[in-house]
Amino acid sequence: MVTLTQLRDAALGGLDRAVAEWTELASALDGLVGRATTGVGGPLRASRWEGADADAAERGVAARGEQVMVAAQEARCVLTVLDTAADRLRVAQQELWAGLAEAAASGFTVFEDGRVEPADPTRRADGAMNSRRHELERRLATSIRAATEVDAQCAQALGRLHPTGTADWADTAADGACVTALAGLDLATIPKGDPVAAAKWWAGLNPSERAMYLAGYPAVLGAMDGLPTEVRDRANRVALAETKVALVAELAAARAKRDAAGRTDDAKWRFRVTALKERLAAIEGLEATLRSGGDLYLMGFSAKGDGRAIVAIGNPDTAAHTAVYVPGTGSGLANLGDHVRRMRRLVIAGQRYTSPGEISAISWLGYDAPDTLAHALSSSDAESAAPKLKSFLQGVGIAQGIDSQRHITVIGHSYGSVVIGESAKSEGGIYARDIIVAGSPGMHVSKAEDLNLPANHVWVGAADGDSVPALGSGAHSPAVKTERSWRRVTPDDLSFGANRMTTEGAHGHSEYWEGEHPESLDNQAAVVAGRYGETKLLWGSRP
Known part of the structure; x- marks a missing residue:
């Protein structure tokens, strides 16, 4: 006593x-x-x-x-x-x-x-x-x-x-x-859903208070737009490790119940074991991706559903140019490494125009992407994802110093372009200077200027043999009346008003970031680096 x-x-x-x-x-x-x-x-x-x-x-x-x-x-x-x-x-x-x-x-x-x-x-x-x-x-x-x-x-x-x-x-x-x-520590005191409030709250904490919240609420801090990238990375890596060990324990328990179950319940537990094994494999794939480079930051993580993760190459807080890439249909934690590799190629291509470290490229899988092409005909996933993307981009700007006017480019592939369109056309637009879309089925607008950016800051790539723009236009491209009939206007259409970039050498829906066919990749890198004069266009007007 x-x-x-x-x-x-x-x-x-x-x-x-x-x-x-x-x-x-x-x-x-x-x-x-x-x-x-x-x-x-x-x-x-x-x-x-x-x-x-x-x-x-x-x-x-x-x-x-x-x-x-x-x-x-x-x-x-x-x-x-x-x-x-x-x-x-x-x-x-x-x-x-x-x-x-x-x-x-x-x-x-x-x-x-x-x-x-x-x-x-x-x-x-x-x-x-x-x-x-x-x-x-x-x-x-x-x-x-x-x-x-x-x-x-x-x-x-x-x-x-x-x-x-x-x-x-x-x-x-x-x-x-x-x-x-x-x-x-009260979870209710942590501001949620407001990057400005989050940044202000974090700035008002002393070092020991910040450490205490990292100890108690790593998953919450890791998901907070507006916090410094290094803080989010530190918190998300802890959340990732804690999630993995919890899933390992859950898998062991499910296996025990499967082995003890009678024939009636056996199938239920076999399916559960399979689902948990797939989820763990996806997490291990993310861990392998994070080990693949010393310049990777985990800016977001969740094991829910197909899994979500946001991985940055280079620290966007200090980068002069930042690309935020939104993947499309079929994207999940299991194949995130493929998207990170695409962004790695983009960063390497951008070094033609900038010094090393000046470009950060973020793979933003911060939403539940459609699993199949049939699901991709619905706009519900894009509508759900749009405010999340908008908040994330604002958070990147705040962490950079929103008055710094650093160069942010958002890139959408396939259904990812639908997400960007839904975000950009909303009130106030998105915090980005340029928009690039590739293989886009539509952006829910018929004019580039409706994305709350000057039309000449919207860039479009559509490779030969890519059927997605035509297949998805009925769901995501508004119909426009012409003299003779109505027709769907996809972003790669001349009347859309965007800059149509060349994609010579790329074919189909998935070669926009291939190093073997670099024209599409080089054009995107030039835009990301702000070297607009280096782009090759089929039509349009460079800024």
């Missing part, structure tokens, strides 16, 4: 210093994770070393990096406990000091055991004095009791924060929930 003397004389500045030191440690550990990826993993990948030993080395680097990530998260848990102790003990101490001062002013002496007696022993105590004395004793006892409770709760919490020999994300997630409850 905490005594009156201990609470009265406690130098709580030591706890404050400990909080600051643990905050610095967590930050340093975060930096070590990055150094392991770029300083060790990068050269390992660049060496093109292959074979079983190379695979083992890569797994070893990844495992060590994961252990450091766990250590960083545990450090945030420790500082959360220490910060909670410092704050609550300080409140109890100040209440005690106030009670002691009031006792002295009222002519009482307070003893070390908490008793309150008149300072003048010859003074006769009347009923009012005794009542006052008992009131002061209760007040002082309340402060001491509060300090004792805080001391016990924080000691218990610290006792569960112990190092493990492996990266135990289940234990780390439980630790995060424990210290969040102890600290009384």
